[in-house]
Amino acid sequence: MxxxxxxxxxxxxxxxxxxxxxxxxxxxxxxxxxxxxxxxxxxxxxxxxxxxxxxxxxxxxxxxxxxxxxxxxxxxxxxxxxxxxxxxxxxxxxxxxxxxxxxxxxxxxxxxxxxxxxxxxxxxxxxxPTRDELLAQAVGAMETPLIALVGAFEAKIQEMLGLLDALSTKQEDEV
Structure with missing residues (x-):
């Protein structure tokens, strides 16, 4: 040089x-x-x-x-x-x-x-931790409560479907 x-x-x-x-x-x-x-x-x-x-x-x-x-x-x-x-x-x-x-x-x-x-x-x-590792941890921390919330909604929907099924069965038996 x-x-x-x-x-x-x-x-x-x-x-x-x-x-x-x-x-x-x-x-x-x-x-x-x-x-x-x-x-x-x-x-x-x-x-x-x-x-x-x-x-x-x-x-x-x-x-x-x-x-x-x-x-x-x-x-x-x-x-x-x-x-x-x-x-x-x-x-x-x-x-x-x-x-x-x-x-x-x-x-x-x-x-x-x-x-x-x-x-x-x-x-x-x-x-x-690297930036990618920190982002993965943050996503995991946000994801866990959302999964629990979705699970709770699904349980309520199943409960509602069970009640509707029982109600329709009861009405069929009465007719």
């Missing part, structure tokens, strides 16, 4: 970071190409993007942002995971992948809005 291309990359990548709802910084050392490719595919499937960036270019991309000191990010190989859709899904994806691959990759930190999250906070975030 020549100097002009690097400048364009830094500007575009900085804009992506600003637009993302969450940005995770990970150290992917210890993973081979096959594992990194698999991780990138899983991250893409979770609605996020994984980009391996040189630390020097990353430092330039976040230089003008109003962030606390994140200099610890700029050591070792760095993969940046950007998500504009879900906050939990990428963290959960990387955590699950890490459990299967000898604790690799390792989170360095994350930026959520204007807040910097520590590794511990990212771990807690990864344990939260």
């Amino acid at each position: 020549n100097r002009a291309e690097k400048k364009v990359f830094v500007e575009e990548f900085g804009q992506k970071i600003r637009e993302a709802s969450v940005v995770y910084f990970t150290d992917f050392s210890g993973l081979d190409v096959k594992d990194i490719t698999d991780l990138r595919r899983q991250i893409r499937n979770s609605g996020a993007e994984c980009v391996v960036v040189k630390n020097r270019l990353l430092r330039l991309a976040v230089k003008d942002m109003d962030l606390p000191d994140i200099s610890e990010v700029f050591s070792g190989p760095t993969a940046v995971i950007l998500s504009s859709e879900g906050v939990v899904e990428p963290a959960k994806t990387v955590s699950d992948f890490s459990e299967e691959h000898e604790d690799r990759p390792v989170f360095k930190l994350a930026i959520l809005g204007e807040n910097v999250l520590s590794v511990e906070e990212i771990g807690r975030l990864a344990k939260l």
Whole structure:
């Protein structure tokens, strides 16, 4: 990449970071190409993007942002995971992948809005239910009382039909 291309990359990548709802910084050392490719595919499937960036270019991309000191990010190989859709899904994806691959990759930190999250906070975030799981729980919570209500109505209808049947049988016997 020549100097002009690097400048364009830094500007575009900085804009992506600003637009993302969450940005995770990970150290992917210890993973081979096959594992990194698999991780990138899983991250893409979770609605996020994984980009391996040189630390020097990353430092330039976040230089003008109003962030606390994140200099610890700029050591070792760095993969940046950007998500504009879900906050939990990428963290959960990387955590699950890490459990299967000898604790690799390792989170360095994350930026959520204007807040910097520590590794511990990212771990807690990864344990939260995903958006889809929360929606399923909400639907289940709303569905249960409705099913009970429908069951009560059906019971009353059956009771009414039984009474009408008994009444018609009684009238036939009287005639």
